[in-house]
Amino acid sequence: MFKNKLCLYIQLMRLNNPIGIFLLLWPPFWVIASSNDGSIYNYVSLIFLIGVITSRSIGCVINDFFDRDFDSKVSRTKDRPYASNLINKKEIFLIFILLSLINLSLLAFLNLKTIFLALIAIMSIIFYPLTKRFLKAPQIFLGFTFAISTLMAFTSIKNEIPDLIAWVFFFATLIWVIMFDTMYAMADKDDDLKIGINSTAILFGNNDKIIIGFLQFVFFTIFIYIGYLKEYGSIFYLFLILAILIGVYNQVLINKRVPKFCIMAFKNNQYIGLLIFLGIYGEYLI
Secondary structure: OHHHHHHHHHHHOOOOOOHHHHHHHHHHHHHHHHHOOOOOOOHHHHHHHHHHHHHHHHHHHHHHHHOHHHHOOOOOOOOOOOOOOOOOHHHHHHHHHHHHHHHHHHHHHOOHHHHHHHHHHHHHHHHHHHHHHHOOOHHHHHHHHHHHHHHHHHHHHHOOOOOHHHHHHHHHHHHHHHHHHHHHHHHOHHHHHHHOOOOHHHHHHHHHHHHHHHHHHHHHHHHHHHHHHOOOOHHHHHHHHHHHHHHHHHHHHOOOOOHHHHHHHHHHHHHHHHHHHHHHHHHOOO
16 A cells, blocks of 8 residues: 555656656756866755755646646546546645655755745746646746756855856756757647647747757857856867757657657757766866
8 A cells, every 4th residue: 555655656756757857957967067166076966956856846746736637638647646536635735745845954055045046946836837827938937947946056056146157057948948848848739729728839839840949059059158158178069069969859859740759859858968967067077
């Protein structure tokens, strides 16, 4: 009984599908490596690792709570534990409270600037699922929610107001999230239209592939600019080129808007994030 419930809770928090954790993890670690001369083996990194896992889990729990009626009508989500009545509302609240307590306890190890940003991030995580009901482009709000982590990473390391490069990382993350979550939304477009949920895949219409391509161009151009500002060398640009090649491959995958290939393209962005991190980190190893 307990084992079965534990498996359901893991599914609820999507810990069995960690793609979202990796996508949320890379932006703050770009900044940690960049702002701390490549030093990532410290308590700040540990805090952000735990924070990313719990924040993403909280987001999944809240999303399933608000979207229960929608999830039950979509083939890809109808078997989620809460949508299929395998767990109840009381369990949802208990898991939410437990995760929130863990998340909030991490604030004790951070400075006031970071705590202020973290509170904004927490509110954004809670409200994001609702934005799909009234915002035409909820991916922009999701991008903002993700991008706050870059500013938090900077203030955690420096205890200073975010500088130009920190804001450039913020903007890059915002663009990246809009781009890859539009790929994700392309897979659910037909179901979203039926149940009345908004997404950039719906908003962009037949121009979705062109706009995604443009967002990819902006995203990678920003990192060329970051490389210029930080005076990075060949290691950074080598990994950036590899990331660009994955971006090109993703365009091939979404070309015919086949849902399973759109999901593949979405998932491939974890490797883009990893390669950029390795490029930044690698610059400080030599």
